[in-house]
Amino acid sequence: MDMEVATGDVLAVVGSNGSGKSTLLRILVGLSQPTTGSVSGRPPRIGYVPDRFTGHDRISAISYLTHMGRIRGLSTSAARARGHHLLERLSLVGGWNAPLRTLSKGNAQKVALAQALLVQPDLLVLDEPWSGLDASAHSVLAEFIDEVAAQGGAVVFTDHREAITETHARGAYTISDGRVTSRGGRHAGSRTSMVELVLTVPPTGIMPIEVNWSVLPGVTDTAQRGGEVVLRVAREHSDAVLQTALQHRWSVASLAEAADERSCRADARGTAL
Incomplete structure (x- = not known):
C-alpha cells in the first residue's frame, strides 16, 4: 500500500x-507498527479519536480534559479553559463534572473529540467520529474538520456512510483485499448533489413520531430550527428520506437545493461570464 497525507488534506x-x-x-498515528514498510514525516502534534473511547471512567469530563491538556504541555488553567470551550461548542449533555462512566455514548464521543483538539493538531485522525453524535454536534464536527485543514493541518477519517465521505472529504482511500487505492472525493471528481429538507409538525396538531435522522442513508447533517427539523440529504437518497418522514407523520415544509449547491452554481455562472 502507498498512502500520502499532505498539509490541508481532508481524506476519508x-x-x-x-x-x-x-x-x-x-x-498512521503510531499506535501500531506496520509488519513491513515504514511511515515517514509523522508530525509532532496528532489528535486521535479511536472507534472506542476508553477514558478513565471515574473522573469527570473536565478533569480528564484538564489532565490530557497538561500532558500535552498546557498549563492547568489553559487546559481547563480549552476543555470548557470545546465541550461548550459540542453541547455536552450530562454534566462536565459527572463521571465519564455516566455519559451516553454520544456524549462520551464528544469528550473524545475534545481531547483530540485540546492542542491544535498537525494531523487529526478520526475513526467513525460521527457515530453516536446527536444532531447538534454533527455540524460542529464538520466545523472542527474545516478549521484544522484551514490552519494547515491534515484530517483523515473513516465513516461507513458514503454520503458523509462525499460531503466532508476532499479525497479518499479505499481498502479492499488488503490493498489501498486512492480515489477522488468532492474536490477531485463528481460532487454529490445535496438538498435541504425542512420538516415540521403537521397542521392537524398530531405529533409526529421521533426519528433518528442522522442514521438514515444520505443524511449528512441535521439541525433544529424553532419547531422545524432541517436535514441535509444527498439527492439520490432524498426520496427515501421523504418517505420515512411521511410514514412517521411529519409534514414537509420545504425541499430545495442546499444553499452551498446554489452558491457553487452561481460561482460557476460568474466564472463563465
Whole structure:
C-alpha cells in the first residue's frame, strides 16, 4: 500500500467491516507498527479519536480534559479553559463534572473529540467520529474538520456512510483485499448533489413520531430550527428520506437545493461570464 497525507488534506478511508480501516489509522498515528514498510514525516502534534473511547471512567469530563491538556504541555488553567470551550461548542449533555462512566455514548464521543483538539493538531485522525453524535454536534464536527485543514493541518477519517465521505472529504482511500487505492472525493471528481429538507409538525396538531435522522442513508447533517427539523440529504437518497418522514407523520415544509449547491452554481455562472 502507498498512502500520502499532505498539509490541508481532508481524506476519508473507506472499506467494508474488517477490511483494516482502524488498523491503518492506528499505524498512521503510531499506535501500531506496520509488519513491513515504514511511515515517514509523522508530525509532532496528532489528535486521535479511536472507534472506542476508553477514558478513565471515574473522573469527570473536565478533569480528564484538564489532565490530557497538561500532558500535552498546557498549563492547568489553559487546559481547563480549552476543555470548557470545546465541550461548550459540542453541547455536552450530562454534566462536565459527572463521571465519564455516566455519559451516553454520544456524549462520551464528544469528550473524545475534545481531547483530540485540546492542542491544535498537525494531523487529526478520526475513526467513525460521527457515530453516536446527536444532531447538534454533527455540524460542529464538520466545523472542527474545516478549521484544522484551514490552519494547515491534515484530517483523515473513516465513516461507513458514503454520503458523509462525499460531503466532508476532499479525497479518499479505499481498502479492499488488503490493498489501498486512492480515489477522488468532492474536490477531485463528481460532487454529490445535496438538498435541504425542512420538516415540521403537521397542521392537524398530531405529533409526529421521533426519528433518528442522522442514521438514515444520505443524511449528512441535521439541525433544529424553532419547531422545524432541517436535514441535509444527498439527492439520490432524498426520496427515501421523504418517505420515512411521511410514514412517521411529519409534514414537509420545504425541499430545495442546499444553499452551498446554489452558491457553487452561481460561482460557476460568474466564472463563465
